[in-house]
Amino acid sequence: MRADAHTSFKASSGELVDNGNGTWTLTMPATGEDVTISMDNIKTGVTDINAAKPHGGQRYNLMGQPVGPDYRGLVIENGKKLIVK
Secondary structure (H helix, E strand, C coil), X not given: CCCCCCCEEEECCEEEEECCCCEEEEXXXXXXXXXXXXXXXCCCCXXXXXXXXXXXXXXXXXXXXEECCCCCEEEEECCEEEEEC
């Protein structure tokens, strides 16, 4: 459900009101107390990914164990599967 500015919704435990400034107020029916929920500075997506470049030369077998340059068979190098004959 989309909430526009100054919209309120009836919640099962009280009324939820959009204050229009990034906060919501929930009035508790049993006590009459107001609870304010802040929605400021909430990230909604990925903005940047910093990943290290794969280091070259090291090979691993399918169990993730490092193997030497003379190892033959299926190996993983830089995240790719290779067949070494």
